[in-house]
Amino acid sequence: MSAMATGQPTPHDAGAAPRAPGSDGAKQPGKRPFQGRQHGKPVKHRKKKQPKPVQEGSPEEVLLAEVQAMLKLQRISEGPEGEAGPEVESASLPDYGTELELDVVELSSTGDGLARQKGSHHIYVVPFSVPGDTVKARVRHHNLDDGYTLTDFLSVITPSPLRDDSRIQCRYFGVCSGCQFQMLDYAEQLKIKRNIVVKAYRSFSGLAPELVPDILPTIGSPLQYGYRTKLTPHFDGPPGNSRRGPKNPHTFMPPFGFTPKGTRKVLDIEDCPIGTEAVRRGLTAERKRLETEYSQYVKGATILLRESTTRVPKSSPTDRVSVPDGIPADAVRVETDTHVDFKTCITDQNATAREYIDDFVFTNPAGAFFQNNNSILSPFTAYIREHILPRDDSSQKPIRYLIDAYSGSGLFTITQASLFPGGSIGIDIAEKSIAFARRNAALNGLARASPENGEGNKEDARCRFIAADAPELFKSVRGVYDPDETVVVLDPPRKGCDASFLRQLLEYAPRRVVYVSCNVHTQARDVGMLVRGAVEGAEKEGEKKVRYAIESIRGFDFFPQTGHVEGVAVLNRVDA
Numbered sequence: 001m002s003a004m005a006t007g008q009p010t011p012h013d014a015g016a017a018p019r020a021p022g023s024d025g026a027k028q029p030g031k032r033p034f035q036g037r038q039h040g041k042p043v044k045h046r047k048k049k050q051p052k053p054v055q056e057g058s059p060e061e062v063l064l065a066e067v068q069a070m071l072k073l074q075r076i077s078e079g080p081e082g083e084a085g086p087e088v089e090s091a092s093l094p095d096y097g098t099e100l101e102l103d104v105v106e107l108s109s110t111g112d113g114l115a116r117q118k119g120s121h122h123i124y125v126v127p128f129s130v131p132g133d134t135v136k137a138r139v140r141h142h143n144l145d146d147g148y149t150l151t152d153f154l155s156v157i158t159p160s161p162l163r164d165d166s167r168i169q170c171r172y173f174g175v176c177s178g179c180q181f182q183m184l185d186y187a188e189q190l191k192i193k194r195n196i197v198v199k200a201y202r203s204f205s206g207l208a209p210e211l212v213p214d215i216l217p218t219i220g221s222p223l224q225y226g227y228r229t230k231l232t233p234h235f236d237g238p239p240g241n242s243r244r245g246p247k248n249p250h251t252f253m254p255p256f257g258f259t260p261k262g263t264r265k266v267l268d269i270e271d272c273p274i275g276t277e278a279v280r281r282g283l284t285a286e287r288k289r290l291e292t293e294y295s296q297y298v299k300g301a302t303i304l305l306r307e308s309t310t311r312v313p314k315s316s317p318t319d320r321v322s323v324p325d326g327i328p329a330d331a332v333r334v335e336t337d338t339h340v341d342f343k344t345c346i347t348d349q350n351a352t353a354r355e356y357i358d359d360f361v362f363t364n365p366a367g368a369f370f371q372n373n374n375s376i377l378s379p380f381t382a383y384i385r386e387h388i389l390p391r392d393d394s395s396q397k398p399i400r401y402l403i404d405a406y407s408g409s410g411l412f413t414i415t416q417a418s419l420f421p422g423g424s425i426g427i428d429i430a431e432k433s434i435a436f437a438r439r440n441a442a443l444n445g446l447a448r449a450s451p452e453n454g455e456g457n458k459e460d461a462r463c464r465f466i467a468a469d470a471p472e473l474f475k476s477v478r479g480v481y482d483p484d485e486t487v488v489v490l491d492p493p494r495k496g497c498d499a500s501f502l503r504q505l506l507e508y509a510p511r512r513v514v515y516v517s518c519n520v521h522t523q524a525r526d527v528g529m530l531v532r533g534a535v536e537g538a539e540k541e542g543e544k545k546v547r548y549a550i551e552s553i554r555g556f557d558f559f560p561q562t563g564h565v566e567g568v569a570v571l572n573r574v575d576a
Ligand SMILES: C[S@@+](CC[C@H](N)C(=O)[O-])C[C@H]1O[C@@H](n2cnc3c(N)ncnc32)[C@H](O)[C@@H]1O
Pocket: 006, 007, 008, 369, 370, 371, 406, 407, 408, 409, 410, 411, 412, 427, 428, 429, 430, 433, 468, 469, 470, 471, 491, 492, 493, 494, 518
């Protein structure tokens, strides 16, 4: 399953190389200015096109909302004279390929800078820039209908006080589309991510400000580099798409890596410092393999690099553990007092990947969804454990049941099961993930394993799982899980929950909802509907009117160095 289909933010399929001081091509502070794209043909100035409908919560829609907010502020500050600003200018915008000096005034929630030319109102979107920078950028595309222009970043003319390019750990930063924030201090990245959540609820929830609590500070990732347990570099097929392959197959090695910002080409990348050590070694190994095997490919391909862990317990802190059978001798070895983890890189989509969160073990088909920053999963699941039940429960029935909608292989069902004496149920549309969720429940002592396939027994389990479309869930829980005694955890893909699911959720009316999302914009939209108690305004006659109040919202930084943030919103049913 592709990253897009499983809801992982695709820009993290980033590429990069670490810079050993003095190594070839390494960027040394003060020696070579940080630069973006230097080559590439100027694009022709195309005519105004019909705007494409944007998917809700898509980067285009998010950018549009922020550009409009900026233009609105400008009109307010200028009074009637500012009204005609952007439209008047559109006739005289620079040709594609023109290089401009721009002042960056804001940071958008897509991680790009929003900039202006001196004396002009028009907004330019400049990747790899931060407020306070003056940059050189090249005009790539005028989005006339939406009032902004996309540019390619070229170089920094005057740096912002927020920028320190000696922090940049990747020689491809400024070209590769994966990371946006390597030049920033980590505390600053966390502040920016909190602001992204603030803006998402302001623009997409449709709620009055008094209904949205103060957004709490974003919780950082224990690892800020070397955290990503999955990368998916790709390469194109032989030139001309010829079935005969390249002319000199043994001398030809295609660019193999990630997508540069603003193009569909492939940027050749030999290392990526946001990947874990095992994944980085996997990238090196796959490049070597391709050198000899590329001639066998008739088409391009995306290669999966997924970390897997084999844990061997120690009898004492000084116990010497040798590499287990079946694990390569060069596996990454992580030693603790109680165990040794051997980390390897899997490239087969159907192989089984294993990882640990504290003492919980999770297995997965390597190609299926699993959160891919393992370092944050212990504090993250602990936070969910602390907030999944209401603090002051004395006047109500105790909560006994957990519903984990969009459960994948059981992350929440399993890590939270101990709090729910009545039982937990997970639902996911991916049958394979559900098969592994049952198996994971058994591995963690929450279901009996069946002798045939190692899966948890479907009937006799503290954690049960259903492979189905999320709205099907309600057929299984009505009359079984009392909504007054139930918490629902939601963790949908980037597009959020569909209307039918939200409508049925409001009808079922669980006491508490914990909404986790890698897209805070669709999360804000869906939370807005739960707070209003209405999905797209379509209330059926006689329908029970239920609404929710937001208890807390905060971000978790699952994706350091990038513009992405994971949101957690906790809601309580408002009882009349
Ligand atoms: C962001 S992942 C969360 C998975 C899990 N909670 C975790 O953290 O590992 C979203 C999940 O939603 C599932 N999904 C997508 N569309 C669905 C639908 N219509 N009904 C049920 N599950 C769906 C995907 O298979 C994926 O496992």
